[in-house]
Amino acid sequence: MSWTDERIEQLRGMWEKGLTASQIADELGGVSRNAVIGKAHRLGLKSRPSPVKATDKPAKPAKAPAAPKPAAPAPAPRAAAPAAPRPAPAPKAEPKAAAPAPTAESESEAAPKPDAPRIVSIGPGGFIRQGPGDQQAPIPPAPPRRLVPAKPSPEIADKTSLLDLNDRICRWPMGHPGEPDFHFCGEPVNPGFPYCVEHCGRAYQAQLPRGTRRPPPPPPFGGPRVR
DNA sequence: CCCTGATTCGC
DNA sequence: GCGAATCAGG
Numbered sequence: 001m002s003w004t005d006e007r008i009e010q011l012r013g014m015w016e017k018g019l020t021a022s023q024i025a026d027e028l029g030g031v032s033r034n035a036v037i038g039k040a041h042r043l044g045l046k047s048r049p050s051p052v053k054a055t056d057k058p059a060k061p062a063k064a065p066a067a068p069k070p071a072a073p074a075p076a077p078r079a080a081a082p083a084a085p086r087p088a089p090a091p092k093a094e095p096k097a098a099a100p101a102p103t104a105e106s107e108s109e110a111a112p113k114p115d116a117p118r119i120v121s122i123g124p125g126g127f128i129r130q131g132p133g134d135q136q137a138p139i140p141p142a143p144p145r146r147l148v149p150a151k152p153s154p155e156i157a158d159k160t161s162l163l164d165l166n167d168r169i170c171r172w173p174m175g176h177p178g179e180p181d182f183h184f185c186g187e188p189v190n191p192g193f194p195y196c197v198e199h200c201g202r203a204y205q206a207q208l209p210r211g212t213r214r215p216p217p218p219p220p221f222g223g224p225r226v227r
Numbered sequence: 228c229c230c231t232g233a234t235t236c237g238c
Numbered sequence: 239g240c241g242a243a244t245c246a247g248g
């Protein structure tokens with residue numbers, strides 16, 4: 001298989017969703033776990049808790065620098081003034097935390113102030129209207145709002161295929177990529193968003209702190225397949 | 228052992 | 239650019 005734009009997009013989404021490389025590989029199909037990780041790195045997205053931490057190994061800086069097996073007879077040329085060919089990662093591997101922009105949020109937000117006006121525009125679907133970039137505001141008390149299982153209009157007779165996607169129709173995936181009936185929502189988008197009103201409500205749910213369980217995980221792709 | 232992600236390096 | 243092989247921690 002090859003990395004089509006579509007598959008890359010899926011990889012991105014799932015990787016950021018926290019699925020493991022194995023799960024992603026299984027989901028995408030046709031690729032190995034390593035392939036997924038390799039691709040993820042090449043795409044620039046990485047980090048995420050890795051079991052292996054930055055360890056300083058003065059004794060064993062890293063694996064054997066080069067070809068210890070196919071025989072490296074005489075590396076003569078550089079013996080004179082190597083100038084440290086592999087200058088160990090000098091700037092100690094800084095964890096960098098990669099905090100996803102916790103940009104100022106103090107405001108009057110966190111304050112338990114029930115009467116706070118908190119003027120936000122509400123999308124027709126009831127979701128808090130906010131730019132995709134500034135999704136924040138946990139608002140813990142899980143919305144009692146019932147999320148109906150994505151109900152596409154009855155006229156999906158002509159399913160929206162990847163080729164039918166444009167800026168004005170909802171790109172929410174219906175079903176799993178690769179399956180015969182996989183298609184996209186196709187409803188008119190909520191202006192300013194890539195999804196229709198209904199799916200904006202799904203896509204832009206406030207990200208609760210990890211560990212906070214929310215019964216029905218909003219499923220783009222439905223999560224790991226159960227096979 | 229299993230899992231995880233990271234890295235290297237031949238292709 | 240790709241991914242198997244390898245490494246290394248849990």
